[in-house]
Amino acid sequence: MTQDDRSVSQLVGDASEQLSRLVRDEMRLATAELQRKGKRMGTGAGLAGAAGFIAVLAVVTLVAAAVLGLAVVLPGWAAALIVAGALLVVAGIAGLAGRAQLKRGTPPVPEEAMSSVRTDVKVLKESVHT
Numbered sequence: 001m002t003q004d005d006r007s008v009s010q011l012v013g014d015a016s017e018q019l020s021r022l023v024r025d026e027m028r029l030a031t032a033e034l035q036r037k038g039k040r041m042g043t044g045a046g047l048a049g050a051a052g053f054i055a056v057l058a059v060v061t062l063v064a065a066a067v068l069g070l071a072v073v074l075p076g077w078a079a080a081l082i083v084a085g086a087l088l089v090v091a092g093i094a095g096l097a098g099r100a101q102l103k104r105g106t107p108p109v110p111e112e113a114m115s116s117v118r119t120d121v122k123v124l125k126e127s128v129h130t
Contacts, residue, residue, distance in 0.1 A: 022120055030113035063087065 006014075063083055070079030 019124075026113055026117050026120070029116065030110035033110040033112055 066083045067076070067079045070082060074082070
């Protein structure tokens with residue numbers, strides 16, 4: 001039986017089978033893409049956390065040095081108050097910058113898979129209309 005001799009029901013069955021396979025493949029692609037992104041995000045978050053902890057230790061040491069340095073010319077309580085005020089200003093600026101970056105971030109979505117599905121749907125629509 002040649003391709004031209006197949007019945008409409010056979011063609012519909014083949015199309016249904018191919019569409020099911022296509023959907024399964026797209027789901028596997030989306031899952032794999034999300035797993036890759038998740039692993040990268042996890043590794044990046046771990047490294048950023050370690051760097052942040054070490055930086056906190058360094059900043060604490062620098063703050064102590066700043067307070068001790070100012071205590072040479074001012075009373076200890078005044079030196080600590082000045083350093084604490086400066087740190088609050090820096091924290092406020094960093095918080096505002098962080099908030100701006102979070103707003104600019106995009107959710108982790110399987111962009112490649114979504115693009116592929118859109119292309120598949122477009123091709124299917126075009127093939128139905130021709």
